[in-house]
Amino acid sequence: MWFQDLFNYDFRRTEMCVIPYGTQEGEISFCAYNTGVGWRQIIENMHKTAGLADWYQEHGRHAVYAAGKPVPGISKKHSLSLPIVQQILAEDASEQLSPATPYLVEEEEGAVA
Incomplete structure (x- = not known):
């Protein structure tokens, strides 16, 4: 499988793809599912529950x-x-925000692990 988008999509190559990919709609070839045609987006949007x-x-x-x-x-x-x-x-924007630490938890000094 090589990169294919709508400009250079090769239907013969997609037909020869032997890697099945299971979806809720059944099996689809890996080459068709992961190309620029949009099958992945179509199937994912059909079955998404919530963003x-x-x-x-x-x-x-x-x-x-x-x-x-x-x-x-x-x-x-x-x-x-x-x-x-x-x-x-x-x-x-000429407004200063309060400085925030990039760390989630700051350890206390002298803490024994």
Whole structure:
């Protein structure tokens, strides 16, 4: 199997593909499932239950724990931005954000493991 998109899609190559891939709709060839035609997106969208935003809207976010303790400072609003990215964006917007640590849990000094 080589990379195929809509420009260079080869139907003969797809017909010769001998790797079956099981889906909810039955078996489909691996070559057809993972090319630019969109079979993967079609089948995944047919059987998706909820997106992440929908899930959070319906059920809310769960608490986060590390070493058996709740991790403070994790808001219910989800953000994929890293602290350094937030700082750069804040400088661009001329507003300063409070500095945040990139670590989830800061260990206490002198703690014995």
